[in-house]
Amino acid sequence: MIKKVLIANRGEIALRIVRACNELGIKTLCVYSEADEQSLHVQLADEAICIGPPPSHLSYLKADRIIAAAEIANVDAIHPGYGFLAENADFAEQCENCKIKFIGPSSDAIVNFGDKARAREMAVKAKVPVIPGSEGIVDNEKDALAVAKKIGFPVIIKAVAGGGGKGMRVAHNAVAFTKEYSSARNEAEKAFGNGAVYIEKFLEAPRHIEIQILGDQHGNVIHLGERDCSVQRRHQKVIEEAPSPFISAETRKKMGRDAVKLAKSVNYEGAGTIEFLMDEKQNYYFIEMNTRIQVEHGVTEEITGVDLVKEQLLIASGQKLSYEQKDIKITRHAIECRVCAEDPSRNFAPCPGEITLYYSPGGHGVRIDSHVYSGYTIPPHYDSMIAKVMTFGKTRELALDRMDRALGEYLIRGIKTNIPFSRAIIRDPYFREGKATTKFIEEFINRVPKDIYT
Template sequence: MKKILIANRGEIALRIMKTAQKMGIKTVAVYSDVDRNAPHVKFADEAVLLGKAPSSESYLVMDKIIEAAKETGAQGIHPGYGFLSENAEFAKMVTDNGITFIGPKPHAIEVMGNKLAAKEAVKDYSIPMVPGIEEAITDIELAKKIAKKIGFPILIKASAGGGGKGMRVVESIQDLPEQMERAISEAVAAFGDGSVFIEKYVTSPRHIEIQVLADTFGNVVHLFERECSVQRRHQKVVEEAPSSVLTPEIRKAMGEAAIKVAKACDYVGAGTVEFLLDADKNFYFLEMNTRLQVEHPVTELITDLDLVEQQIKIARGELLEFTQDQLSIKGHALEVRVYAEDPLDNFLPSIGTLSTYIKPEGSGVRVDDGFEQGMPIPIYYDPMLSKLITYGKNRAEAIQLMIKAIDNYKIEGVSTTLPFGKFVCEHEAFQTGNFDTHFVKDYYNPEHLIKEFAMEKEIAAEVGLKLYLDNLKGVKVPRNASSNWKKNRN
């Protein structure tokens, strides 16, 4: 494989290209008209225009991407994450055209892309699952019977869902009809599939996921866990590896369960098996993401492995170079997603131009991004600007590095989630590891940041006043004083 096309944009496209370049592989970028001057386009060896800004006219048009690969002679296509990365039809189209899809087989994507199908696939592998119904329903009366049987609170979830869409927590039977209708409506709008299922809502859950790698020879390993419990609107915003709460025994059990899930669907490549961990340290299978995760850098840092490199090698038919026994955790890594969102206004997207964009640097600091100073933030795509990652010999060091890195990350022109990331890292619950997926609901209020900003302004004003007063005390030359030098120079 001498040339690959990256069917994506932004930071993940650039991140994949950097590994490909390291491996001596040429890259092809695809782009929409608003991304014409984006860093990933300039970095690639070749670039092909797909169409107009809306993703439905560019990054989601499968025929155009296949044609771009053929025109440029790309032998492989890497989908990154988002867009077409978990589209079984696209994966099949790629392979049917004689191009290597750098990801799992279409069958695995299809099975694991549907939460009910995924549960059906793994049910014979003795993997713990949250109590609930394992079939799609739309009948509210049936839903009431199921809810009464498993007990409130319950969780309504879109079968084809993701990113928190089509998901509703229901506390009582009176709320069930309205919440179910909302979940179905949202699922139809987001995925074109209104099927939902019901399961017991795990109180005080932690979101733990296991990274797996599988080659074409039947070898499957796990690369330990990532903790992804700090979320807003059911979407992750802060991730770390390893988790601060897993014992070696639980880690081993979850890793083995993740390997079973991968084998259940004949998985190939890099994938992630997600679990819920309850307050008693019981874990339950949630779903499998059949792609590279946004938060993959934290795993790379604690294992000293390049996951994109592993994906490409597996796609080329190479054998995994290591066994499970040869893998170990080294140090601790933390990731904060930097979104162009306003944490003072319910994390609403912030539109504008990056008038100032200066990245933090230093040992243990990594920034994966796809923007430069002066670039506008397109309204058509996910508002994530970058991923800020820190690595230390232990969790405390990684956290302190992150706080310092956030302070040194200078972004002006749009609001970002950097202040929120700092709030998380400085909070006692996070620092002690005593938190769950309700962290934002339990601890965060925009007032916290408003007070902090007011305090910073007050301190700045006091410093400014002191400097001014100190300056007044200094020796001054009268403005109209005559100069002997002037008088005598002639």
């Protein structure tokens, strides 16, 4: 069993990992930047080491400093959380070379799935449905345009190393394609140091459905149902729920089987998410795999009763999965809203600063994952998410009603947040009917008066 873990992350996910380790009797070492000295995960860890100044490229992205801290503190393993180095194959390989267990898949698996074109090829080989598109990278404009015309407009140009919506452009015709192709490559080069792109047919208003999987070191893989992540703004998820209000039990089984099949084809180890786009007829298409724990993992935990972070730690310790597929039962509905320090009245601009008052909602059916508190200062250097509100109940309607109530109870003073925006969505009749697609936010903002959510 792993005895000591370095947590190479910050914020609520770092605190979530600390708590899971504490329950398993595992010692924790948190690394932190100068900006995060007062964060809860630093205060609650067994040990903490500062690894640099506030900017992430000088601290949380400094693999050599993290490895050095791990060796100084004599840890057995490193948990990367999500973001930062969580899907960095070089970092995973450094851990492997230093005989430190990387809590996640092998560096080879990260390389294969981190390259979206290669991931697509693996899905095709595993006979998992994919969206019509180019066969691998298209590295010049002429060939790219020919592929786009063959597929048929509209198409989406996607960076192979993409994430968070960067390096993605939609072209509705040949004239627009030339401009968007160049823009996607330039943005990808700046964001990831890799300007390679591939092309897919663009689905106008799909649903974004993802399947949570777990795999151990003994060849066992299970899925834990789906999450519907269709409510997005600029390719960033805003609200997640499980199970999806749209798909049938039969489709759920098929998607789960395909996700497991793909994971088994590469001997996948750890937690991962197979992501699909789905059309109005419940046809689904693989788009990518995230080789890490997801922000929204708590939604799956609340509908299945499985502690995904603990499972990660047990899997990394060499244990077999605690569950078989037949053990996974979806017993209720869960919704998650991300609470972000941003101002909806100023086009959702980040809103760092001191939280002068913080009170989080409670009561039956409510879970809050957060690292902030009254007097905490949100630094300007990182993602704006400061908390996740999850509510659950026997029915979707009950989970939604609880979310409305919980968001109404939340008190955060000193900064602006997106809570009014999320509450307006939860109350929206179209959303409550389960009709939201990835176009929902864009349409919602256009039809709802701004004063409702600012």
